Amino acid sequence: MRYGFTFFNFGITPVLKTTPLNQTHRDMNAKMVDFGGWDMPLHYGSQLDEHHKVRSDAGMFDVSHMLAVDIKGETARAFLRQLFANNVDKLTQPGKALYSCMLNPQGGVIDDLIVYFLTESWFRVVVNAGTADKDMAWMQARRDELAPGLEITPRRDLAMIAVQGPNARTKVWQVIAGSQAVTESLKLFHAATFNEYFIARTGYTGEDGFEIILPATGAADFWNALHAAGVAPAGLGARDTLRLEAGMNLYGQDMDETTNPLESGLAWTVDLKSERDFIGKQALLQIPVKQQLIGLLLLDRGVLRSHQKVIARHDDKETAGEITSGGFSPTLNQSIALARLPSQVSAGDEVQVVVRDKMLRAKVVKYPFVRNGKSLI
């Protein structure tokens, strides 16, 4: 038996970075894997059970491998206005969050991130784990050019736990006494601070819930209290199937420095209309958009995986594209994928996917596939 399509490294064990919850995961019998240099839980027994638990009740993910970066100073907003493709001027209310790409001058995606507006002189950015070092270097170099004196501080002293599912908020309120009054009225993509907890109504699963940032020293106790309240631990495996069903991009698979947001289903996060200039804008205005990110639903038996070739036909011509993220959807009990296909392909078309020595039929669909526990297909 030999592994094919997987982004986890089994077997080899270099020195891995660990989160404050590493021992807690091991105590819970997690299957640990090397995830981009981090020793992380893949699952705690069954990835499928964890997936269903998040869709139907509540699950929690250790996302402390991601990096919170605090940006402090008078020029914070002006700097981020130039640094990010989405417009931080949309952030008018303290606690409001914004999803954005950070681009290079060629329009390629350096990373995708969430930026929180806390005060006029304090913004918090959460970036991906695998890109954290690169992001820090990029932000510091641009800071030196555009906003000298601005403080950019990585916060490895913090842990991050995502609690997701229809019952997630209620369980968090049970565990953090007094937090309900402060966070019950939070709208989606808003955050509030309560004691040592930074609580945001955001997530990466397509379910309601919170992403909570707290001091690393309190992470294990908080995790165990959530577990006692009935929140199931969930690993990176379930995180990936949940985000794929929810139609959320994964950096490094669905987009990277060689692709731009307009061809990655992220045009809605790029503000090209306002006068504002930002890094990558000129390139995006000039590059012709010939591809799109769109959903696939496998009609034959099998499992779609990233990098499989997709063949489409339109106007009697054959064109090709590629699956960027594929997998099995536990909610739909069927294989789904995100694929980068020529712009001429549209929802409802049937395409063929090359899977080993076979051609499998797939239907082109709009995503998300699943939201709030329900199929949208």
Add this chain to the structure above:
Amino acid sequence: MDIPTNLKYTKSHEWVRLEDDGTATIGITRHAQELLGDMVFVEIPQVGRKLKQREECAVVESVKAAADVYAPISGEVIAINPELESAPEKVNEDAFSAWLFKLKPTNAADLDGLLDAAGYQKVLESEAH
């Protein structure tokens, strides 16, 4: 980990059970299913296909990964496990009874190269380091 002593094994985590009638039943080991996680799809060779030893002949796909299964010995496929098409999770539940296919061996010498339980245990130990 309990490794049944009545089976033979390969380094690539297949198991082989030699039946009294001279046929061989093939599956993947508990260790293999554990590495892969929840199974969602199993592709098994068709009855009648003639396999060479170490030929890629089946695919097991879990939620997260796809893995090729190699023929532990040469032979002709004489039966496939009909349960696995609709219930691939049987491989997770009991890997040593959820067989994939049965072969009629065509080269008796192939059998000599298979590992016994102790030999397979050593393979697992060396992989753990």
